[in-house]
Amino acid sequence: MTGKESLPNYRQYRGEALFIRSWFYFNLYRAFGVVPIARNVVNPEAAKSIPRCSEQEMYSLLVSDLTEAASLLPAKAGAEKARVTDIAAWTLLAKVQLTFKRHAEARASLDEAIKNTSYGLMDNPADVFDVNKKFNKELIFVLHYEKTNGEGHGHWYSQKSNVLSEINSPSPELRALYSTDDLRRPLIWEYIKQGSLYVLKKWYDEYDATYTSHVGNDFPFLRYADITLMYAEALAETSVSDALVWLNKTRTRAGLSELTIAEVSTRDQFIRALADERGREFALEGHRWFDLVRLGLAIETMRAAGFTLDEHNLIFPIPQNQIEIVNNASILWQNPGYNS
Incomplete structure (x- = not known):
């Protein structure tokens, strides 16, 4: 091995960089839709000529980066406990795949995440957030x-x-x-x-x-409860009864009775139960809006709460100052429904 790959910790640093790039591109995609992709460092003028990508280009980038990141990152954090591990890459990849409606692929990624036995659900929900139990086994990726x-x-x-x-x-x-x-x-x-x-x-x-x-x-961005509930979401495409097993893991941890197939017999009923469970589990952790969008319940839920919105509101407008900087509608255009 020669060159940069021979540097100490090169594999880990590259894995961390790929994970962070994916983290930001995925959040940009969820907020604004497709955006320009820069795979290498470019100067500001050159950046103006990079057009918004396609849906497939965005998906391919995220899958490629996170799959490679997972192969490079360690399974367990060392002395610097806030650093990214492989389970974070697999968990984020599964969230990407569910967002793009690739449920079978998401299940495969979650299978890989579950192989990391250093993580799991805490016995009590309050223990997850206890400041005296920082870096507990449920916390996968946190702002430290x-x-x-x-x-x-x-x-x-x-x-x-x-x-x-x-x-x-x-x-x-x-x-x-x-x-x-x-x-x-x-x-x-x-x-x-x-x-x-x-x-x-x-x-x-x-x-x-x-x-x-x-x-x-610490503020949790990804935790093990997300793995269990995403696994339920992925399974619901083929078996509601199997999906309930995974949804019930956070319910029973919270002292609630298990939901049964008699109560939740169809996929539509299950998705609504899942949305409610994710709302309870991740309250005030920044997941709710994106969960509702991904599960197809955002418009209905927000209208019931008194907000006026329609399909175009599921993503935000491209900032006008960015459009003016590029000044080329074929490179950077406004999202539908936001043109004055």
């Missing part, structure tokens, strides 16, 4: 904060005396998803008073009394 060196953050706190009524959080629609015996309910329903502040239980850090800038909770 360390308050002891000044790199903490402020998260979900209020100075209101009657916090639940005055800031109206959570919303009535979110509250309606939870039964009173759901162990996840207090995490988003209850605040803890510390000093003059009220801190949401899901992000509670009792070590810090100010909650202004030095809270030590």
